[in-house]
Amino acid sequence: MAPDIDQHAAMELNSRNNHICKRDGAACDILVEGYEHQMHLVAxxxxxxxxxDRLYFYGKCRPLHVSVGPEESKYALIRMPNTRGVRVNSKSATDDATIRLFEHL
Structure with a gap:
């Protein structure tokens, strides 16, 4: 959706020899065996x-997006479906406040 900030591209270069993602770092989506229905605990x-750097939470039964990078922003965002089923940004936090995002899910 947004290659210039998508850390899944990691340190890959485009045809002009520039980093695809300007954030650097790397990202992956994870689903932990045994916690498939409790990903809020993993988060x-x-x-x-x-x-x-960033953690995106899409629901208790969905993979987490987790990235590492030079910013180490420790930013977490919850994206949940609205009434039409479209995922939208919900709550977010940084640093130690991120833990509280997942306490009551």
């Missing part, structure tokens, strides 16, 4: 215990 653990 909470990551926010509490690990350094990361």
């Amino acid at each position: 909470k653990f990551i926010c509490k215990e690990l350094q990361f």
Whole structure:
């Protein structure tokens, strides 16, 4: 959707030898075996215990998007379906406040 900020591109270069993603770093989407229906617990653990750049939460039964990068912004965003089923931005936080995002899900 937005290659210039999509860390899934990692450090890949385009045809002009420039980084595809200006954020650098790398991203992956994860679903942890045994927690397939409790990904909010995985998100909470990551926010509490690990350094990361961005974490996007799409629901308890959905993979998490987690990235690392030089900014280490420790930004978490919850994206949930609206009444029409379209995912929209909900709550977000940075640093230690990210843990509270997942306490009551």
